[in-house]
Amino acid sequence: MATFSGNRGLQMEQPLIFEQGSPDRTAVDLPDVPAVGDRLGGLKRQQPVGLPGLSEPEVVRHYTRLSQKNYCIDSGLYPLGSCTMKHNPRLNEKLARLPGIGDLHPLQPVSTAQGALMIIDACARWLMALTGMPAVAMSPGAGAHGEFVGMAAIRAAHEDRGDARRRVLVPESAHGTNPATAVACGYAVEPIPANRRGRVDIGRLRAALAPDVAAIMVTNPNTCGLFETDILDIAAAAHDVGAYFYCDGANFNAIVGRVRPGDLGVDAMHINLHKTFSTPHGGGGPGSGPVVLSAALAPYAPVPYVVNEGDGLSLVEYAAASDGKPCGRIKGFHGQFGMFVRALAYMMSMGSDGLKQAATDAVINANYVMARLKDVMTPSFDGPCMHEALFDDRFLKGSEITTLDFAKALIDEGYHPMTVYFPLIVPGAMLIEPTETESRQSLDRFIDVMRALAARAVAGDAERFRNAPRFTPRRRLDETSAARHPVLRWRTPAVDRAAE
Amino acid sequence: MLCFTREHEWISVTDDEEGTVGITDYAQKQLGDVVFVELPEVGSRLLQGAQAAVVESVKAASEVYAPASGEVIAVNTALAEDPARVNTDAMGAGWFFKIRLDDPGELAGLLSEGDYREHVEALH
Numbered sequence: 001m002a003t004f005s006g007n008r009g010l011q012m013e014q015p016l017i018f019e020q021g022s023p024d025r026t027a028v029d030l031p032d033v034p035a036v037g038d039r040l041g042g043l044k045r046q047q048p049v050g051l052p053g054l055s056e057p058e059v060v061r062h063y064t065r066l067s068q069k070n071y072c073i074d075s076g077l078y079p080l081g082s083c084t085m086k087h088n089p090r091l092n093e094k095l096a097r098l099p100g101i102g103d104l105h106p107l108q109p110v111s112t113a114q115g116a117l118m119i120i121d122a123c124a125r126w127l128m129a130l131t132g133m134p135a136v137a138m139s140p141g142a143g144a145h146g147e148f149v150g151m152a153a154i155r156a157a158h159e160d161r162g163d164a165r166r167r168v169l170v171p172e173s174a175h176g177t178n179p180a181t182a183v184a185c186g187y188a189v190e191p192i193p194a195n196r197r198g199r200v201d202i203g204r205l206r207a208a209l210a211p212d213v214a215a216i217m218v219t220n221p222n223t224c225g226l227f228e229t230d231i232l233d234i235a236a237a238a239h240d241v242g243a244y245f246y247c248d249g250a251n252f253n254a255i256v257g258r259v260r261p262g263d264l265g266v267d268a269m270h271i272n273l274h275k276t277f278s279t280p281h282g283g284g285g286p287g288s289g290p291v292v293l294s295a296a297l298a299p300y301a302p303v304p305y306v307v308n309e310g311d312g313l314s315l316v317e318y319a320a321a322s323d324g325k326p327c328g329r330i331k332g333f334h335g336q337f338g339m340f341v342r343a344l345a346y347m348m349s350m351g352s353d354g355l356k357q358a359a360t361d362a363v364i365n366a367n368y369v370m371a372r373l374k375d376v377m378t379p380s381f382d383g384p385c386m387h388e389a390l391f392d393d394r395f396l397k398g399s400e401i402t403t404l405d406f407a408k409a410l411i412d413e414g415y416h417p418m419t420v421y422f423p424l425i426v427p428g429a430m431l432i433e434p435t436e437t438e439s440r441q442s443l444d445r446f447i448d449v450m451r452a453l454a455a456r457a458v459a460g461d462a463e464r465f466r467n468a469p470r471f472t473p474r475r476r477l478d479e480t481s482a483a484r485h486p487v488l489r490w491r492t493p494a495v496d497r498a499a500e
Numbered sequence: 501m502l503c504f505t506r507e508h509e510w511i512s513v514t515d516d517e518e519g520t521v522g523i524t525d526y527a528q529k530q531l532g533d534v535v536f537v538e539l540p541e542v543g544s545r546l547l548q549g550a551q552a553a554v555v556e557s558v559k560a561a562s563e564v565y566a567p568a569s570g571e572v573i574a575v576n577t578a579l580a581e582d583p584a585r586v587n588t589d590a591m592g593a594g595w596f597f598k599i600r601l602d603d604p605g606e607l608a609g610l611l612s613e614g615d616y617r618e619h620v621e622a623l624h
Contacts, residue, residue: 421559427530479558483535484583 011473014065016490021052027059050492069473071416077446079418079432086253086362086435088278091349092342101341106333110315116337117313121306123340126347127271127290130355131249132262135298137305138290139335143250146270146289147181147217149330153268153293153300154215154244155185156327160300163242165214171200172425173222175248187214194425198224198381198390202233209241219248220264221255223423224381225366225388225431235265244268244297252276253435254363254387257356267294273336277343288339299324304334361436362387365443369432372447376454380426387435393428401457403428405465408476412469413449503567503607504616510591511567517604519568522595523555523586526620531557534586539575539597546570546599548606553596555586568606570599 006013038044054062072078078085096102104116124136137153140146151168158165168182171192179189190208195201200218209216216238220228228234235245247261247269253276261269273288274281281287293301303326304317315334319326350358363386370379370389378394393403407417407430419431434443456464467476501513508527511519528534538554546552546566553564575597579585586594601607611619 424560480533480535480584483533483556483558 012065017062018052021054023053025053025055027056077438077442078416079434085281086278087437088280092345095345096338096341114313117306119344120340121308121313123344127292130256131292132260133292134295135293135301136290137301139331140289140291141331141336142287143270143272143289144177146291147177148184149302150246150268150270150291151181151185152327153297156300157297158214166212168214169208169216171218173224174217174219175223175250178217178248198226199228202230206237209237211241213241213243215244215246217246221251221386225385225390227386231264250275251387254359256359257352258359267297273339273343278346279339279342286336288336300327302326302328302330358436365434365438368443369434373450376451388431388433391430392426396457399457399460400462401465403430409453409465409468412471502613503610505567505610506619507565509564509567517601518598519601520595520598521567523564523590525590528587528590532559533557534583537579537583540572542572542575544572567610569602572597573600574598
């Protein structure tokens, strides 16, 4: 049923701010600008700037309403796998806003920022302890950036020996950024298929390994939510041909405190602070992707880095001042310092026992979801999972309902959908990652909805799914037209008319 | 002559050794609505099995490999405006590019229509 206003209860129809404004309204009362001479010559603006005119309450309402349209971890369960959408404790935010931290400037003299360097150093030590690795580069700005730095260090290490290599092996069960990173670092990528158990086919990997392979990139746990059980053999096989072992650490949350990547033979692994260590994610970022390095790769870590020796902490800012052979500088200043504060606050408040429990709970929660849904949906692989429960679309066969329809129906139920159609090796994939954030009660509510939807789907109630979501402001969006004819820039109606 | 690859490309070859290449109906169904196709440049040389094009759908972006080696002599420019042709007529108006074959002998390693159908059925 349509309403006269376009609003539906508390769900407000909200035009763009430019569509609401008019020149006769204003939130501020400015004095008239006195006539002054200028030296702009012919460069003076001829048209009005076109800023929207609104009163202060209108501006406040506009942005409040927009914020209410956003679904986030603070508004509900977020089952989006492949990224750990977990709770960011408010304590982290409080600490990051302390004046001595929040008001720091990156160009302050080092002697006046000793506390900040101490935070970077302490955060680095926690990360090295948890991964069992001897070095870490803190400056990468996000996960894929960390991958790039890790692969750049690998490239630098090979070239330093005069051993330029050509290929990088990437299993199909790895993250999509991995092959992109390898290409960005100048390597040819060779995919390694997964076996029937959703893990790296080690026979095929061994067959592809040769002295021209620079590295293998393995995500562990992998994108099917499974632990790579042959990981030690994979590492040994890579090292046997002189290749390095890059591990994608995006799913580190599932094993923190239980497995140290250093013990698995990993040479480089990025850590998404904004996933594993609870700093904001999903548009709330920025991200942060420190990369831990083995002793063989440590000399090639990029500048800057913190040195903590004797009296006070110092920064090594230039390659010439370094003992090692840095692969370069990859970011302005010192990395996402605000994220270091949040991650350190999280690690210290959780303690090593708390971090271990978080990983355990994340895995138990995913297995609980798996156990309670496996009789009505179709798990892609047998046996327990790690942090993600992966289903495919076999249970929808014959219903004319697709994975996409199923996900859209979840929106009507007030849940953000899980990851769909990824990993690519599973047809119609639905990947559910609850994380340790959710309680048993919260999981049960979600699972009950999933079971009810699955029952409706199997009963042939295609209508409910094909038109979903029905209760959102814009109903089912036409994603195909949006992708084929994207409108990337708002233009004033006058400009639009002139263009026609 | 119509041949197929295990990666779901088809190539239709004329008597004068020109091949028209596209993706199969099965491939377009798996991809869903195609929204963008990146085609090779006319005049570029392709090796059998090397990446030749990219097809992007609402679900995924996939590489399209050259079923045979040769020089690209034409591309389907209509796909830029209307990528939906890949969905509506994958084996016809949704063709990607034409090549002049270096070695028609390479086609012997490809699948016949019947073999391809079996290959697809085995995937399910």
